[in-house]
Structure formats: C-alpha cells, structure tokens
Amino acid sequence: MGDSSKSASSSPASYIHMVQHLIEKCLIFHMTKEECMEALSKHANINPIITSTVWNELEKENKEFFEPYMKSKAKDDGMSQEETTQIIQKMISESDSTKDAEDD
Secondary structure, eight states, X not given: OOSOOTTOOSSHHHHHHHHHHHHHHHHHTTOOHHHHHHHHHXXXXXXXXXXXXXXXXXHHHTHHHHHHHHHHHHHOOOOOHHHXXXXXXXXXXXXXXXXXXXHO
C-alpha cells in the first residue's frame, strides 16, 4: 500500500478515531492543545495539522467540557518535557497493545 504510517489503521475514520483517543489521553494529563500537537507529532508521528483539526472538532462538539478546561489551563504552568515524553510513550504502547488485541 502507499506510504501510510505504521500507526495508521486501514481507514481514515479509524485513523481519526485513534488521534481522538490520543487527544483524550492528553486531556487526562491536562495538556494544552499545543503540548498535545507537539507530543503526538514527536512520539506518534501524527501531523500537527491533523491533531489541531481533530482537537477543534472535539472542542466544537464538547463546549461544556472545553470552556472550563481552557480556563483551568490558563492558570497552570503546563507539564515538563520529560513528563510529557513519558506519558506519550506510555499512551502509544498501550494503544498499540490494545490495537493488537483487537486484531486477533
């Protein structure tokens, strides 16, 4: 097949679903949109434009969550690069093992 990345599944919809899942994990760890874009680009090889687009759609669909989330983020200093790296690597390994189990 083409040059699709290892982490991309067979369809665009499943790829977007995976990106959404990783963004949700970023939200659990109180990451900003920019931190999430950088982390997924660096550790999951996901184009920041894709992450930004999916994040924006999640924001539109979940205003009641994102408004207070963004207000709380304005008060935080964010995460250290080391914390971000550890969390993203753990998320990716969990995602890969889940995907492998679903493929069985």
